[in-house]
Amino acid sequence: MAMVRLEKASKHYGDVVALREVDLSVMEGEFVTLLGPSGSGKTTMLNLIAGMLAPTSGSIHIAGKDMTQVPPNKRGLGMVFQNYALMPHMTIFENIAFPLRVRKMANDEIKKKVAAVLELVHLPHVAGRKPRELSGGQQQRISLARCIVYSPSIILMDEPLGALDKKLREQMQLELKRLHTELKITMLYVTHDQEEALTMSDRIVLLNDGQIEQMGPPDELYFKPRSVFAADFLGDSNMWDVRVESTGAQATAMLPSGHKVLAGSGNFAKAGDKVKAMIRPENITVVREGEDAGRFDNHAEGTAIDSIILGGVIKHYVKLKDDVTITAQELTRSGRRALTPGQMVRLAWRSDDTLLLPLSGKIAA
Ligand SMILES: Nc1ncnc2c1ncn2[C@@H]1O[C@H](COP(=O)(O)OP(=O)(O)O)[C@@H](O)[C@H]1O
Ligand SMILES: [Mg+2]
Known part of the structure; x- marks a missing residue:
């Protein structure tokens, strides 16, 4: 089943057409990457799916339901951004517990869940620390943990590793792949980095000026580009x-x-x-x-x-x-x-x- 489906989704900002009648289906458990140069419409597309933006025309479906008019917090999605957006005055434990408290979960249950996701991101020892006492890579793992903790069926990520240096980024790429395999969550990932897209994706959606240039498995995009743009952008x-x-x-x-x-x-x-x-x-x-x-x-x-x-x-x-x-x-x-x-x-x-x-x-x- 398609977990996410865009049907002729367009987004205009005044005269600027950020997205032009895009059709896309993301299947359950798939890791799909939106790849493209700056300004090609990646963030716009992710925000349409998240519900942070409404399409100018077209529709957004999640798990088979038309969600075009449904607000972000009712879409059952998790989102991870480039700037970790952790709350600086709260401990790591409280940061991760926050979405569970919002959902009025019992204390015992919260303790168990937070401990479990801290294990999952390999940081069980940092629960009592404040965000500033962690490295950039650790903070990004915590923001991922905060997203996973309430078991969303789909995780959307907008250049989540963009602020990390190369070594750490490569480590985190493998980490994300591992979590994807372990949790079987549908993941929609935005990057402008072609190597990252080739490393991580089941399928790459290459965007060019608000339209899908080509989509397919990494090897297909790499070895069988159908345009000069695709050949140039990858490799x-x-x-x-x-x-x-x-x-x-x-x-x-x-x-x-x-x-x-x-x-x-x-x-x-x-x-x-x-x-x-x-x-x-x-x-x-x-x-x-x-x-x-x-x-x-x-x-x-x-x-x-x-x-x-x-x-x-x-x-x-x-x-x-x-x-x-x-x-x-x-x-x-x-x-x-x-x-x-x-x-x-x-x-x-x-x-x-x-x-x-x-x-x-x-x-x-
Ligand atoms: N709030 C906005 N107002 C006007 N134009 C915007 C706005 N957000 C994005 N755009 C334009 O829409 C296009 C796509 O932007 P965006 O989705 O952010 O691209 P990407 O994430 O691929 O860099 C760009 O031309 C950008 O300048
Ligand atoms: Mg962007």
Whole structure:
């Protein structure tokens, strides 16, 4: 069953269209991430679901009921924000107990519940402290505990880890995933960070200017983007201007220099059209001396510009005759070291990993 459903939901702020006729279903137990650049409508969408905002048109359904006119506190949702919003003068225990007291729960029951959620977020020892006596990451775990404690069926989170440094953020991402698996709560999570979205989500909803650009499991968005926007937003890509020569099960396209590129179908286009060719850097192989590149159907020669070692991976920048620069990425291992600037380099990649994309708009689903 869909726990959250938006039907043609729009939100206008005066002349600004923040959300344009969005349809979305989030299934029970799913972890769905709203991803997109700043201003794409993520917070607006979450606030429509939470009931903090009313849609200009369209409707919001929760657990099968039309909730468009229902106030936030009657929607059975939990919400976690970027600024932890803990009450500074109250102890951690009282902060977490607060939503239960509002619900007039008995004292014994409250004690049990608070102890249980403190265990769940791995902070059983901080009950007597004040929020300022905790680190940022600990405070964020407490605001999560305060949300979980009254067992909402859906948790909405708006960039909850945005204020934390990278290490802590990655730790908390795993923590949230664990809680999601343990509690089987439906989670709707907002982030502008594509790595975070790829790490955490069952499904990513990519927003672009108030509309859904593409949605699907992380690997689908990453490997099968249907637009230049999606390819650019998730991960790195080589993106070349090419002219379509033929389409079909396999397509051929041409760089300005006349270098032929074999690609996936390209069926949205016809011969003569100008399109983009997209290849992920990790799908481009640097062919070393004596290596057999026979399993690749695309080959090119160029001049090494530079290599950059990023710890576990190494990035090579290679210039083709066309003045096109290719980025290739491989795992840092012995024998896979930096290229010498100026050296000739052979590159190879598969047509299956080469996507043709329209210059604007997207390929139909
Ligand atoms: N209260 C408001 N009044 C006017 N415009 C707003 C308001 N809130 C958001 N917007 C505009 O709506 C669009 C979407 O904003 P928002 O949902 O906050 O995006 P995101 O969370 O993806 O950064 C932006 O263009 C933003 O400037
Ligand atoms: Mg926002």
